[in-house]
Amino acid sequence: MIRKRPVWANGLSARREASCALIHTGFVYYLFFDSLRNLxxxxxxxxxxxxxxxxxxxxxxxxxxxxxxxxxxxxxxxxxxxxxxxxxxxxxxxx
The missing domain is CATH 1.20.5 (Single alpha-helices involved in coiled-coils or other helix-helix interfaces)
Known part of the structure; x- marks a missing residue:
C-alpha cells in the first residue's frame, strides 16, 4: 500500500505557506502595534x-x-x- 503525502507536506508549498504566514503575520502585527498609540x-x-x-x-x-x-x-x-x-x-x- 502506497501512502500519498498530503499536499502541505510538499516542500515547495510548505515553504510558500510558511513565508506567506510569516509575512502576513508580521505585517498585521506591525499595523496593530503601530496603531496602539493612536487608539x-x-x-x-x-x-x-x-x-x-x-x-x-x-x-x-x-x-x-x-x-x-x-x-x-x-x-x-x-x-x-x-x-x-x-x-x-x-x-x-x-x-
Missing amino acids: SARIISALIFVDPAVAILLDTVFTGFRPTVLQLAGIVLIFAGIPSTVTDTSIVYSP
Whole structure:
C-alpha cells in the first residue's frame, strides 16, 4: 500500500505557506502595534478580545474547520461582551 503525502507536506508549498504566514503575520502585527498609540484603551481591549474569535470564524470560511460547541459559545460571549467594553461606563468619583 502506497501512502500519498498530503499536499502541505510538499516542500515547495510548505515553504510558500510558511513565508506567506510569516509575512502576513508580521505585517498585521506591525499595523496593530503601530496603531496602539493612536487608539483608546477601550478600542484596543475590544480588538484584542475579538482577535481569536475572528481567527476561528475565518478558519471556518477558508479551511472548512468546524468549531466545537464550546468554541462557538466563546465566540458568542466575546461578541456579546464587545458593546460593554466600547461604551462609556465610567464612574465619576467625587469625595
